[in-house]
Amino acid sequence: MGIELDVKSFDNALKILSKKYKIFAPVRLKGKGSFSDTDLVTYGEISSYKDIELSEKSRYSPKEVIYPITQTLFYFTEDEYKEPEIDDKGIIVFLRPCDANSYLKLDNIFLKNGPYEDNYYKRLRDKVKFFVIECTKGFSTCFCVSTGSNKFLDYDVFFRFDNDKITCDVKNDEFSYAFSGKEVEFTPEFIEKNEIEVKLPDIDKISQNLEYVFNHELWDEYTKRCIACGRCTVSCPTCSCFSMQDIFYKDNPKCGERRRVWASCMVDGFTDVAGGHSYRQKYGERMRFKVMHKIYDYKKRFGTTMCVGCGRCDDVCPEYISFIKIVSKVTDAVDRGESK
Amino acid sequence: MILDIDTKLLKKNAYRVTKQRGITALRIRVPGGHLNIKYFDIIKEVAEKYGNGTVHITTRQGFEIPGISMEKIDEINELISPIIRGLKDEGVQIEDEEGGYPAAGTRNVSACIGNRVCPFANYDTTALALKIEKLIYPNDYHVKIAVTGCPNDCIKAHMQDIGIIGQVEPIYDPSRCIGCQACVKNCKRRVTGALTFENFKVVRDPNRCISCGECILKCPTSAWTRGEKYYRIVIMGRTGKKNPRLAQTFIEWADEESVLKIIKNMYDFIDKYIDKTLDKEHVGYIVDREGFKKFKEEVLKDVKLPKKAKVANHIDYTGYRYERNTIYD
Numbered sequence A: 001m002g003i004e005l006d007v008k009s010f011d012n013a014l015k016i017l018s019k020k021y022k023i024f025a026p027v028r029l030k031g032k033g034s035f036s037d038t039d040l041v042t043y044g045e046i047s048s049y050k051d052i053e054l055s056e057k058s059r060y061s062p063k064e065v066i067y068p069i070t071q072t073l074f075y076f077t078e079d080e081y082k083e084p085e086i087d088d089k090g091i092i093v094f095l096r097p098c099d100a101n102s103y104l105k106l107d108n109i110f111l112k113n114g115p116y117e118d119n120y121y122k123r124l125r126d127k128v129k130f131f132v133i134e135c136t137k138g139f140s141t142c143f144c145v146s147t148g149s150n151k152f153l154d155y156d157v158f159f160r161f162d163n164d165k166i167t168c169d170v171k172n173d174e175f176s177y178a179f180s181g182k183e184v185e186f187t188p189e190f191i192e193k194n195e196i197e198v199k200l201p202d203i204d205k206i207s208q209n210l211e212y213v214f215n216h217e218l219w220d221e222y223t224k225r226c227i228a229c230g231r232c233t234v235s236c237p238t239c240s241c242f243s244m245q246d247i248f249y250k251d252n253p254k255c256g257e258r259r260r261v262w263a264s265c266m267v268d269g270f271t272d273v274a275g276g277h278s279y280r281q282k283y284g285e286r287m288r289f290k291v292m293h294k295i296y297d298y299k300k301r302f303g304t305t306m307c308v309g310c311g312r313c314d315d316v317c318p319e320y321i322s323f324i325k326i327v328s329k330v331t332d333a334v335d336r337g338e339s340k
Numbered sequence B: 001m002i003l004d005i006d007t008k009l010l011k012k013n014a015y016r017v018t019k020q021r022g023i024t025a026l027r028i029r030v031p032g033g034h035l036n037i038k039y040f041d042i043i044k045e046v047a048e049k050y051g052n053g054t055v056h057i058t059t060r061q062g063f064e065i066p067g068i069s070m071e072k073i074d075e076i077n078e079l080i081s082p083i084i085r086g087l088k089d090e091g092v093q094i095e096d097e098e099g100g101y102p103a104a105g106t107r108n109v110s111a112c113i114g115n116r117v118c119p120f121a122n123y124d125t126t127a128l129a130l131k132i133e134k135l136i137y138p139n140d141y142h143v144k145i146a147v148t149g150c151p152n153d154c155i156k157a158h159m160q161d162i163g164i165i166g167q168v169e170p171i172y173d174p175s176r177c178i179g180c181q182a183c184v185k186n187c188k189r190r191v192t193g194a195l196t197f198e199n200f201k202v203v204r205d206p207n208r209c210i211s212c213g214e215c216i217l218k219c220p221t222s223a224w225t226r227g228e229k230y231y232r233i234v235i236m237g238r239t240g241k242k243n244p245r246l247a248q249t250f251i252e253w254a255d256e257e258s259v260l261k262i263i264k265n266m267y268d269f270i271d272k273y274i275d276k277t278l279d280k281e282h283v284g285y286i287v288d289r290e291g292f293k294k295f296k297e298e299v300l301k302d303v304k305l306p307k308k309a310k311v312a313n314h315i316d317y318t319g320y321r322y323e324r325n326t327i328y329d
């Protein structure tokens, strides 16, 4: 059973919920696109239906909501340190199934990747309620069906936005109080076929031919084409690398803070180590590292592909490098199995 | 055949006296260098029927149709009336649509391709060129104006009496910065080195920054975003036989309204100080004679510049003189 809402009752629900929750959704920031007179579609806080931008894919993903670009871990003085407080409110995120799945991918990295859970991640992640946006058409670079991220059933509330007609399925009773309207027959739908279909490589085959894939000439092309700008990783909902920064305040260097800040395996400096060395200096090698992490290493460890198939990496690359094409090339190479 | 032609009127009508007696050439204005292709048919017809079948693309982005007999001017003016009407529809003050161009002194306002196409552009140059055209055309004073989207200055605004260069104020959100330094390296390599990296964050020196917006384009996280649009006005650049020179900054951080008002005021300045004994006098030479201070006072009359605006105190033109600057072997 679903509930039918009009814009007014939807806005009213947001208003009620905003007492206990911060509410995030894709929004359009006028004139904030990189090019003049263009907009930026990204995640931001909303207070009404008209704030939600559904016509375009967001350039940045909702990962920022639970994993901010810059996060202060603690402040320190000479002999004390203190963790910053976080907001008491819960977090509601309106997101499409691919992005909802990306949260589960991040969970693996931050919560299940070793003996310790990452507390800074956890304390935000625990607050999240999934308000999933029905997505049955997708966009021209989506391939979520191929990665198995087209469905997300573990939602709290599910929404169909059909122009100004809104239908929702409230799965988590906790939210029933906010939504009132006519009861209607409603079955959430998920996209079953994207414009793009990608065959992911068989990871066992890769494991058997690791050297071959590692040294394959397909990567060389990207040493020439990629400019190591990092846009693909910044926009990716599942990229989760960060680096640490210790800041000593200028006025009083005995105080400061430790921050963690997103990092990108595509960008210079990612592999810098003591003594001034760094690894993977060729951009093609960085590409290999990134792609293999998305479709192979992560899967070997957690049993599921890291990439959710949102297509953002293809959308934002200024050099028109297609991740999708690279994945297909890897699959091809592995299937053909020609060893060198 | 008797040819009795008022060459002053002929020139005013955008035709010219050529080296061949009785033969003229017509200049078609293309404000902002952007033309609806429907006018191509007319240009083609004039060139084929009245000209020699060729067309020259002018440095100011117009079309010049050579090889026209002076006797055919009336016929041609009628033929090009849709082009003139096109200008009128855009808001240019034109009385007689059938009479050809009403003036030629103030040259076509040219523009780089701007943000309809170019990623570097900080605004829609064609639109601004049209606004300027509406404001200053028709006019007999010899003035050259060009607008360009960013300090790459592809249109060579620095060679004009007035050049307008798009500016944007880059706004930095340190919480979005991942410290990749793409903006820092790029500003150093390609621009003025206005950015430094301190304590893992980027610091912008506003005195070095020329507000080109490249940092915004380079940033992968949108830590740099676009603030308000502004314009740099560079003045009194020129080529010519006497003293070629690049234009220099008169005002930084002007808004569109001020830009338009200053251009308008410049015509009043010319009107007041031009040497009327001469056939024509180029505005740059008037400013040379009367002085920058007087120019500044006159053109800033009733102009409300934005708070951010900076106006040049004086301009130190050096330029170049053919007869002085070169020491030969």
Ligand code: SF4
Binding pocket: A232, A235, A236, A237, A238, A239, A294, A306, A307, A308, A309, A310, A311, A312, A313, A314, A323
């Ligand atoms: S790798 Fe590309 S398609 Fe896959 S999740 Fe990241 S951005 Fe989306």
Ligand code: SF4
Binding pocket: A225, A226, A227, A228, A229, A230, A231, A232, A233, A266, A316, A317, A318, A319, A320, A321
């Ligand atoms: S966005 Fe494109 S050019 Fe930039 S790092 Fe990624 S693949 Fe390379």
Ligand code: SF4
Binding pocket: B112, B113, B114, B115, B118, B119, B120, B121, B122, B148, B149, B150, B151, B152, B153, B154, B155
């Ligand atoms: S001046 Fe700037 S905006 Fe204009 S075409 Fe050149 S680079 Fe593009």
Ligand code: SF4
Binding pocket: B176, B177, B178, B179, B180, B181, B182, B183, B184, B202, B218, B219, B220, B221, B222, B223, B224
């Ligand atoms: S390009 Fe953007 S993210 Fe990189 S250092 Fe500059 S502001 Fe920071």
Ligand code: SF4
Binding pocket: B170, B186, B187, B191, B192, B193, B194, B195, B204, B208, B209, B210, B211, B212, B213, B214, B215, B216
């Ligand atoms: S606007 Fe241009 S000059 Fe100013 S900091 Fe950015 S890149 Fe450098």
